[in-house]
Amino acid sequence: MPTILIVDDDPHIRAELTEFLQQEQYDTTAVETAEEALEIIRSEQPDLILSDIFLPTMGGLELLDRVKKAHAEIDVIMITGHGDVSTAVSAMKLGARDYIKKPFHLDEILLVITRALQNKARDEQLAYLQREERKLLGFEEIIGTSPPMQQVFELIRKISRSSRTTVLIHGETGTGKELVARAIHQNSERSGKPFIEINCSAFQPTLLEAELFGYEAGAFTGARQRKKGLLEIADGGSFFLDEIADMSLELQAKMLKVLEEQTFRRVGGTKEIKIDIRVISATSKDLDVATLKGSFRQDLYYRLNVARIALPSLRERGDDVIILAKHFLDHYNRELKRDIHSISPDVVNILKRYSWPGNVRELRNIMERAVLFEQSDTLTASSLHTMLDNDNDTSKPAKGITGTHPLELQIPPGGVALVDVEKRLIMQALELTGGNQTKAAELLKLTRETLKYRMRKFQLH
Ligand SMILES: Nc1ncnc2c1ncn2[C@@H]1O[C@H](COP(=O)(O)OP(=O)(O)OP(=O)(O)O)[C@@H](O)[C@H]1O
Ligand SMILES: [Mg+2]
16 A cells, blocks of 8 residues: 655645545555654655645755655655746756645545556666666676586576675686676676775785775875775675785785674774675685685685685686687677678687687687788688697797787788777786786886886876
């Protein structure tokens, strides 16, 4: 039964509306002032508010404004004075669903209320459908139909349903750990809230601590003003701790407390800050080994490992490699404005036989370069060859980016912008080195300064 809150200082109107609406099977509460109305809204949320514009102390428009700001989902219908068009307009601007002019007929009230509640139901349904659609999109991005991937999808579905369970994602580099973490967030009821990620291997321990927990002004030299930590920013949402095995033992202890109590203190702070987050962590290292060696706390391991997703390597995914290759082919055709519509049978063979040490990321990079440099409209083996590590031949150094010296590349028929090639190579060097600028500069035979200059030029960060 929909609940309606009636706000009017005229006792006759209150009585009349109450009697009529109850007859019409609505659950009603009637109050005299806006203040009383706000009191009621705080404890029980009505579906709809029917309020007079003229109220003794706080006016109807202010009530409307406050309600819409705090509870946008509650519909408000205003009762305005006869011929008072401008207040009616203000009410609509402030978010009223509708208005009724005095004097009114009860039938008219009924019509407006029914229509408002119907519209509200439709809005809710639409919002629900949009949520569902987003969910589907989130999933669609993870390509794969092989049995081990179907198991992964099933786990994602199950885990998404609970919004507190901590998740540990384990898998080799490039298997899609981050993608899975995002899918879990997107499919959970936390999807409207932030998804915050941090790579534990990318920061010095003290910096990582400051990033996670934030700090108070004066907590250490350089801490001029208070800064919120990422954990605080993630409140209500999901927190993705990537490369968790690289977290220092000291921080591990602090993280354990966060997981157990959902509270923490800023660096240099005394106040306990309460948060509500789901922690998703990922590792490419074996945490069992790390705990045995003593570099990872066993209690934290148990706490993180409540639900576990083991991502199969690309080698274990059978024909997924072909499906993925076609997916990336489409993607880079669009992005690089090429039109390579098929993959030759010998490429299919190579893709299936290769061992993919860099997994899906490696496949993605290879497809990108192949699309860029393929000269015909079919992806042929020659455009792949230089890019793959030769499995059986361990005597040669692995061919990464250095194996495809730009001078060996051929210009595609449509031509190619040199700056695009440069930008892409810089992006690849950064990706290969996990963002380490010194190492990326080495790969590209540049000084770090030159690399930084070019990154600025291409707006790469
Ligand atoms: N199943 C998949 N479908 C489509 N794209 C995928 C899939 N798996 C991975 N990718 C793509 O491969 C790349 C690597 O994925 P991701 O960053 O999630 O891997 P990771 O396991 O976190 O790697 P790392 O351990 O190196 O951080 C991304 O570009 C991602 O979009
Ligand atoms: Mg990752």
